[in-house]
Amino acid sequence: MSQTVPPAAARRVPPPVVPKSRRPWRSSTREALTAYGFVAPFMVLFAALLVVPLCYAGYLSLFRSQLVGGDVFAGLDNYRRALDDPLFREGVLRMARFLVVQVPVMLAASLLFALALDSGRLRFPRLIRLGIFVPYAIPSVIAALMWGYLYGPDFGPFAQLARDVGLGTPGFLSPHWILASLANIVTWEFVGYNMIIMFAALQSVSPTLYEAAAVDGAGAFRVAWHIKIPAIRPALLLSVIFSVIGTFQLFNEPKLLSALAPQAINTSYTPNMYAYTLVFTNQEVNYSSAVSFLLGAVIVVVSYAVQLASQRKARRS
Amino acid sequence: MTSKTTPASASSSTPRRSNILTLMMLACLVYFLLPLFWLVVSATKDNGSLFSTFGLWFGGGFHLFGNLRDVFTYNDGIYGRWLLNTALYAGISSVGSAFLAALGGYAFAKFRFPGRNLLFSIVLGSIMVPSTVLTIPTYLLFSKIGLVNTPLAVIIPMLLSPFGIYLMRVYADGAVPDSLLDAARVDGAGALRTFWQVGFRLMLPGFVTVLLFQLVASWNNYFLPLIMLNNPKLYPVTIGLAQWQSQAGGLGGAHALFSIVITGSLVSVLPLVAAFLLLQRYWQGGLATGAVKD
Numbered sequence: 001m002s003q004t005v006p007p008a009a010a011r012r013v014p015p016p017v018v019p020k021s022r023r024p025w026r027s028s029t030r031e032a033l034t035a036y037g038f039v040a041p042f043m044v045l046f047a048a049l050l051v052v053p054l055c056y057a058g059y060l061s062l063f064r065s066q067l068v069g070g071d072v073f074a075g076l077d078n079y080r081r082a083l084d085d086p087l088f089r090e091g092v093l094r095m096a097r098f099l100v101v102q103v104p105v106m107l108a109a110s111l112l113f114a115l116a117l118d119s120g121r122l123r124f125p126r127l128i129r130l131g132i133f134v135p136y137a138i139p140s141v142i143a144a145l146m147w148g149y150l151y152g153p154d155f156g157p158f159a160q161l162a163r164d165v166g167l168g169t170p171g172f173l174s175p176h177w178i179l180a181s182l183a184n185i186v187t188w189e190f191v192g193y194n195m196i197i198m199f200a201a202l203q204s205v206s207p208t209l210y211e212a213a214a215v216d217g218a219g220a221f222r223v224a225w226h227i228k229i230p231a232i233r234p235a236l237l238l239s240v241i242f243s244v245i246g247t248f249q250l251f252n253e254p255k256l257l258s259a260l261a262p263q264a265i266n267t268s269y270t271p272n273m274y275a276y277t278l279v280f281t282n283q284e285v286n287y288s289s290a291v292s293f294l295l296g297a298v299i300v301v302v303s304y305a306v307q308l309a310s311q312r313k314a315r316r317s
Numbered sequence: 318m319t320s321k322t323t324p325a326s327a328s329s330s331t332p333r334r335s336n337i338l339t340l341m342m343l344a345c346l347v348y349f350l351l352p353l354f355w356l357v358v359s360a361t362k363d364n365g366s367l368f369s370t371f372g373l374w375f376g377g378g379f380h381l382f383g384n385l386r387d388v389f390t391y392n393d394g395i396y397g398r399w400l401l402n403t404a405l406y407a408g409i410s411s412v413g414s415a416f417l418a419a420l421g422g423y424a425f426a427k428f429r430f431p432g433r434n435l436l437f438s439i440v441l442g443s444i445m446v447p448s449t450v451l452t453i454p455t456y457l458l459f460s461k462i463g464l465v466n467t468p469l470a471v472i473i474p475m476l477l478s479p480f481g482i483y484l485m486r487v488y489a490d491g492a493v494p495d496s497l498l499d500a501a502r503v504d505g506a507g508a509l510r511t512f513w514q515v516g517f518r519l520m521l522p523g524f525v526t527v528l529l530f531q532l533v534a535s536w537n538n539y540f541l542p543l544i545m546l547n548n549p550k551l552y553p554v555t556i557g558l559a560q561w562q563s564q565a566g567g568l569g570g571a572h573a574l575f576s577i578v579i580t581g582s583l584v585s586v587l588p589l590v591a592a593f594l595l596l597q598r599y600w601q602g603g604l605a606t607g608a609v610k611d
Contacts, residue, residue, distance in 0.1 A: 031428055034508045038424030042417045042482060043436065049477045050443055053454035060454065109345075116342055121335040124343075130594065131346045134353065137589040139537035141555040142582045145562055146352040149359070149579070150372070157355065157372030188349065200601065241445075249447045252539045259563045272449045272540075279453055280544075292450040300445050 061289035071286070078290035087268040088291055092298060094179065095248050095270060099302075102183040103243045109187070110194035110239070115224050117195075118202040129199070133192035140189060144256035147185045148173075152260065173261035185253050190246070194239045201235035202228060237310050241303050248299050251276070271295045353586075360384055360580045367575055384580035391577055395549065396557065400585065403553040406468060406542075407535035410475035415528035418478050422485025422523075423516050427498060437486070443479045448540060456544050470545035471553070475535045481527040488523030489516065525599035529592065536589055554585045 064074035082088050113132060117125055135143065151172035153159050159169045172181045209231065210223045218226070229236070251272040258265035258273075267281065268274035271291065278288035351373075358375055359367060363384070366377020388396050424430075425437050455474055456465065464470045493516050501511040517524070539555045546552060552560070558581050565574035593600070 032430035035424045035428035035430040035433070037508075038428070038512070039421045039436065042421035042440075042477075045417065045477050046440065046443070046479075049455065049474055050446065050451065050479075053451050053458060054446065056458060057450060057454035060457075113342070113345070116338055119338070120332045121338050122342055123334050123336070123339045128342050128346055130597065132349050134590060134593070135349055137533060137593045138353075138586050139539070139555050139589075141537070141539050141559050142586055143352070145558065145578070145582055146356055150352060150355060155368045155372055155575075160371055188352070192349065196601070245445060245447070249449065251449070255539075256559060256562070272447070275449045275453065276540075276544075285453075285457065288453060292447065292453065296445075296447050296450045299447055303445055 057289040057292060060286050061293055063286050065286055074286070078287050079294065081287065082291050082294050085291075087274055088271060088294070091268055091271040091274050092248075092295070095250060098179060098183060098250070099244065099247045102186060103240070103247060105183075106187045106191055107194060107236070107239055107243065109191050111198055111229070111236070113191070113195045114198035114202055115228065117199050118228070119220060129196070133196055135189050135191075136193040138189070140185075140252040141256055143185055143189050144253040147181070147188070148257055148260045151181055173257070173264060175264040178257070178261055178264040182250075182253055182257065186247075186250070190243070194243075197235055197239055198232060201232035205231040233310065233314060237307065240306055240310075244302050244306060245299055248272075248295060248302070271298075356579065356583050356586075359576075360583045362576065364576050367579075380576070381580070384576050385584070387577050388581045388584065396554070396581055396584075398550060399552050399554040399557040402468070402551060403536055403555070403585070404588075406471050406475070406553055407532050410472045410535045411528050411532035413472075414476045414478040414481055414531045415524055417476065418481030418485045418527050419517060419520055419524050420512070421482045422487075423489045423493070423512055423520065425482070425486040426489035427493065427495070427516070440479050441483055444483075452541055452544055459545065466546055466548055466551065468551060471535075471538070471542045474541060475531070475538070478527065478531050478534075481531060484527055485520065485523055488526075489520055492519045492523065522599045525596060529596060529600050532592065533589060554581070558582060558585065 061078050062074060062076070063071040064077060065071050113128075116122060117129055122128060138146075150156050150158065153169045153171075153173070156172075158172070162168065162170050171177055205228060210218075210227045213223050213227055249272050250270045254265050254269050255273060258267075258269065267277040272295070275288045275292045275295070278284045278291060355373055358373060361375060361379050361381045361384075362370065362377055363380040366380075370376030425433060452474070456470075459465045459470050464473070497515055497519075498511055501515050506514070536553075537555065538553070539559070542553050542556050546556065549557070549560075558578060561574055561581065562578045565578050
């Protein structure tokens with residue numbers, strides 16, 4: 001562990017004078033300066049790695065590079081082009097489709113597992129909890145690689161079994177099934193992570209909340225539905241929003257599988273893959289920046305809509 | 318399920334274990350462990366038996382040690398170098414980012430200062446910024462100052478963890494009582510010493526949580542090194558294996574790489590799985606705090 005003290009913080013440490021009041025740092029400029037010292041290392045990095053690149057990308061997205069004459073200001077042309085670009089639109093719609101099917105399935109599974117663990121009725125709860133969580137520790141590259149082999153028509157065990165019983169080779173990697181195959185990989189990776197978050201939230205729900213219900217004769221399912229699930233709404237919302245963000249940014253899994261299924265996954269299969277291709281294959285940095293910004297806008301809008309919907313629901317109940 | 322009309326005192330004792338529920342969960346567990354089981358089984362096979370034997374059971378001889386030797390000797394033993402690179406990149410950036418998050422989160426939780434809520438909202442909002450939006454301009458900026466294709470190019474961006482600072486703030490709010498800090502101050506301890514000797518100690522489970530999750534994020538990172546590095550000697554293991562895998566498919570008849578890729582994958586996942594198992598007491602507690610408040 002690094003013991004280095006950030007210089008900014010070190011300088012602003014108040015000298016250990018005998019304090020006059022009981023809370024010498026409180027409500028004073030000294031407290032503020034100390035606090036700035038503590039947050040400064042993070043905020044400097046935040047500015048350098050988040051604010052500056054973001055502004056730079058915004059700046060780039062407003063230009064067009066030409067073979068003759070260098071970069072020319074283009075206004076919002078790149079954005080107009082992206083909105084009309086079928087490759088970008090297809091990618092976003094594909095991710096939206098992925099989102100409305102995969103995320104509910106994944107989170108429902110996470111919630112069921114978390115409720116089962118929380119019920120205290122399971123044998124081997126630790127084994128089950130860790131076993132379901134373990135895929136989270138596997139790099140998505142390795143996950144895609146393993147599932148790619150499992151799906152594979154050659155030595156994939158599912159293909160071997162299907163052939164043995166005379167069903168022919170299943171087309172997990174065919175254009176028709178590839179989105180479902182990807183959804184399966186992502187679900188496999190993240191059910192456990194979301195389960196752990198929900199389980200942790202459930203564990204902190206005060207038992208007095210549902211002991212009363214149990215006295216009133218409410219069954220385990222009714223307690224789960226009417227008391228436990230509403231009580232962990234913040235954790236559920238967090239899971240939904242992280243899933244939304246993750247889905248629209250999908251890159252690793254399709255990129256890895258595209259080596260096995262080039263006819264099913266093209267270079268603009270997801271918006272992120274498209275932005276990558278635009279920069280590193282097409283050399284269209286300016287246009288790629290606009291595409292990334294629009295993707296960011298989609299993510300912000302959808303996340304915000306999820307939050308609003310959740311708040312409205314909370315107010316109604 | 319039967320409703321339990323037992324008095325409140327009974328509900329504090331453990332409920333009856335359910336065999337049906339346990340069996341259902343164990344069946345689900347098979348799904349989650351199946352690919353890993355396949356990985357372990359396949360790492361014991363040579364290329365020939367990968368194709369000629371059933372994928373989900375051992376067969377065709379035990380070639381694990383031969384495969385391991387192949388993994389660590391192929392391409393002049395570059396795999397070992399990739400593993401070290403990954404350990405170095407992930408180690409430095411996770412310790413660094415957890416430490417920065419601890420400092421910042423502690424200040425956001427325990428001090429009042431102008432702009433506190435605004436700064437924190439901005440940091441929290443930045444969680445929604447997609448990594449592509451950041452990674453590509455960061456690459457362009459790094460290439461201007463000559464950082465591209467150096468280890469720093471993949472370490473520096475991973476030092477920033479907005480979610481980490483959120484988690485540390487929530488954790489410090491809950492785990493560090495004001496009275497203890499006040500006592501330290503009255504004793505004449507400076508702000509930094511108070512943080513290090515009182516605050517940080519109490520925040521340790523949260524710190525380990527952030528560290529571990531940032532370790533996973535760096536260890537498993539693919540997009541950032543894919544963009545930043547093109548020197549195979551600097552590759553982390555994810556990029557290296559992905560490259561070997563694309564070669565394995567491309568070689569067609571001479572598929573000598575499949576067993577290497579599979580065994581290399583197995584070796585690369587062991588450290589993180591071990592870290593999670595060994596440190597579970599810490600991160601489960603740390604996550605609990607993050608999940609409760611919002």
